[in-house]
Amino acid sequence: MEKEAAELLVRTAALEAVREFEKSQKKNRKVKVFQNAKKLMENYNRICKSVQEGVSELSDVDDGEELEELSAEDIYINSIIKSKLRSIVMIAHIDKCLGLLEEEMIRKETPEKYEAFKYFYLEAMAPEDIAEELNCADRTVWRWVSELTNILCVYLFGADAIILD
Numbered sequence: 001m002e003k004e005a006a007e008l009l010v011r012t013a014a015l016e017a018v019r020e021f022e023k024s025q026k027k028n029r030k031v032k033v034f035q036n037a038k039k040l041m042e043n044y045n046r047i048c049k050s051v052q053e054g055v056s057e058l059s060d061v062d063d064g065e066e067l068e069e070l071s072a073e074d075i076y077i078n079s080i081i082k083s084k085l086r087s088i089v090m091i092a093h094i095d096k097c098l099g100l101l102e103e104e105m106i107r108k109e110t111p112e113k114y115e116a117f118k119y120f121y122l123e124a125m126a127p128e129d130i131a132e133e134l135n136c137a138d139r140t141v142w143r144w145v146s147e148l149t150n151i152l153c154v155y156l157f158g159a160d161a162i163i164l165d
Contacts, residue, residue, distance in 0.1 A: 033161045037153045041121040044094060051087050054080075097155035101148060116141050117148040 098118075105114040112134050119125040119133065120141070127141040134141070153161040 033153050033157055034149060037149055037156055037161075040090070040094060040156070041149065041152070044091075044121065045124070047087050048091055051084060051091060054084055093156070097152060100155050101152055104151065105148070112136075113144040113148055116144045120145045 101117070102111075102114045105111050116130050116134055116136075119130045120127065125133070127138045127145075130141045131138045
């Protein structure tokens, strides 16, 4: 009987450990999506500047068949050009998502939330200055920025941003 009780105890503990692990994995994925959106927005202006002021031209991209014949320097240059292309695509995607976010806030009759978000990420204003500009508390600005970053996650990453229970 003791052996059966011990096996049952071990099975129960293992199931509970698996449940806790899955729960923490879901939380980690949600946090990672939020952090990725936040990181994109924090670096949005830098990415735009990099694309605008970079010296590479997208017309120089090789099709990859000539890759074996290229020198290490050529491969490095092509990777820079391809990175620029990815940045351009990401900027266009972010711009579209920001438009959707702004439209949603206007539709919900809370345009001040989008203004706070825009001031914070795109104009790099301090939360205290945003609060003064929008006549609200600092904590309200932080809450709005966090709320809109969560919404932006869905626009940016689609279903991957939603962690189902």
